[in-house]
Amino acid sequence: MCEFNLNFFNLIIIASVFIGATFGLLLIFTKRINRKANVLLGLVTFIIVFWSIWILSLDFQITDYLPYFYLIPLNYSLALGPLLYLYVRKITNFNYNLSKKDSIHFLPLLIELIIHLIISREALENNVIGIETEAYLKLMPIVQFLAIVSIVIYCIYALKAIKSYHSWLNNNYSNNDAYNLRWLYRLLIVFAILWFLWTPYTIIDYVIFDFQLSISDYYPIYVLLSMITIWISAEAFLRPEVILLETNKKNSIDKENPSxxxxxxxxxxxxxxxxxxxxxxxxxxxxxxxxxxxxxxxxxxxxxxxxxxxxxxxxxxxxxxxxxxxxxxxxxxxxxxxxxxxxxxxxxxxxxxxxxxxxxxxxxxxxxxxxxxxxxx
Structure with a gap:
């Protein structure tokens, strides 16, 4: 029987799973003013929680106890960027409502799920776990690269939305500290940078080590990403909620030389x-x-x-x-x-x-x- 090899990093990840799941549930089910926005952020938190569970399952060799555990889809990285962006859109405009058109942001997620099915099928046919298949070695670097690009781009658009929102605040409120999102702006920058730093990891792993680096080699980034995600969730939930007195929209009259x-x-x-x-x-x-x-x-x-x-x-x-x-x-x-x-x-x-x-x-x-x-x- 395999033993669980506990170390500092996977202990932190275990803690992040429980803390993240707690804040995720609070964001999704607590009835608050910004609940619709909080649901989106709660889903972001659960994506990181599921991802952490997947990491722990590999590190602790869960398949020795549950042979088909790897068939459960736990990776939804291509949904992280859209969910964060839509959360920002909603939190900066209380009247913004999700529409069918917004579902286009999640089309890449279907690709990720299809790739999971391809990997799972090959794993079943060859009686191995998913990460040992040829499909995993060929397709997962592509998914990782797409996830990095997606998250960085969506974070940039989210940061622009926050800047636009702050500009609107200055044009409508004299005392606006209670309404500003500087905390979210800073954390999104850190989140995007951490994902961008994933690039050299992936390149080195794929080019030099033939995508054979162990889970432990990725631990520092796993831990940092989990901590930042929980930090964003905790800030969003624990901060006092406010209602904007006016609709967040640009003035209908454009600036020109004064008459x-x-x-x-x-x-x-x-x-x-x-x-x-x-x-x-x-x-x-x-x-x-x-x-x-x-x-x-x-x-x-x-x-x-x-x-x-x-x-x-x-x-x-x-x-x-x-x-x-x-x-x-x-x-x-x-x-x-x-x-x-x-x-x-x-x-x-x-x-x-x-x-x-x-x-x-x-x-x-x-x-x-x-x-x-x-x-x-």
């Missing part, structure tokens, strides 16, 4: 901001400001973008930063912390406050406050 009417409206808008102090509302959005001014959001966006050459976030936060500066110079707010003053002036997070202040004034809030004490006016 005299737009310039006049821009001057009027600046006066309204100072008179009514709209910027003190930390929940101010393009739509809510448009409602207060009794103007269409698209027109307001055009006035800000074309008439003032700013996005909505920069436009509002500039008033907030100036209000903070006025308070710092007045001397009447020395008993209040910088963060406290920033909250009074419409910011609702330290990160947004520090970033906006430095972008507008070119100096951190703390250093600005110190400069006032050093060089009082």
């Amino acid at each position: 005299e009417e737009i310039i006049k409206k821009a001057i009027w808008l600046k006066g309204q901001m100072l008179t009514n102090l709209f910027y003190l509302n930390s929940e101010l959005t393009l739509k809510s400001l448009a409602d207060n001014l009794n103007i269409h959001p698209n027109i307001l966006s055009k006035v800000i973008n074309d008439g003032l050459d700013k996005n909505f976030s920069d436009f509002v936060n500039e008033y907030r930063v100036n209000a903070i500066i006025d308070r710092l110079h007045s001397g009447n707010y020395d008993h209040i912390t910088l963060l406290g003053i920033s909250f009074e002036c419409g910011f609702n997070s330290k990160t947004t406050f520090n970033r906006a202040f430095k972008n507008i004034k070119g100096i951190t809030p703390l250093n600005y406050k110190k400069s006032i004490k050093t060089n009082p006016v």
Whole structure:
């Protein structure tokens, strides 16, 4: 009877199977605002879980106990890229719904399943396990290469979708830290890089070792990919969910040289901001400001973008930063912390406050406050 040879790497993979399956089930079955998007990410997690089970089955020689275990299809690598991309599409646009047209993304997965059937048939005919067949040695390098290309390309499109979404946030929200997806952007980059690093592994294995490297030789990448996938799933599930107040779509009016009417409206808008102090509302959005001014959001966006050459976030936060500066110079707010003053002036997070202040004034809030004490006016 064969013994299970446990080591550091396969212990981590065993742990990743249980942790990944837990988060996968939570993402798929927990009723949340973004459940439809979470289901897609849950499927990504389960693909990595199944893949890890396949790796462990080879390492522990499960076929000695279950001779036909290799017939179970556990590899769905060509579905990873499409699922991640569609997850991003859904998470960045609550109104986006999957359609029959989206099923075209999963056609390559059929190729992977057909190849599995070919390998399984040859294995049965020759009474060997799948990885010992000629079909596996010839076809699996092709599948691996296609998976790498697919995942990298889909990750690039997903990153572009997130960048577009962040641009939309800046044009519609003054305080948007709660809505941004910088965490997902960073993790997708790492995920794509790890898959890209698979390329030299595959080339070296196929060209130099005739595709005979053992499972243990691939352990570092297996472990890293499992950890990154679980990290993405955990972040997505554990982060507080938010509902965007407006539909995520581009403004229908394209930017062009401002007309005299737009310039006049821009001057009027600046006066309204100072008179009514709209910027003190930390929940101010393009739509809510448009409602207060009794103007269409698209027109307001055009006035800000074309008439003032700013996005909505920069436009509002500039008033907030100036209000903070006025308070710092007045001397009447020395008993209040910088963060406290920033909250009074419409910011609702330290990160947004520090970033906006430095972008507008070119100096951190703390250093600005110190400069006032050093060089009082």
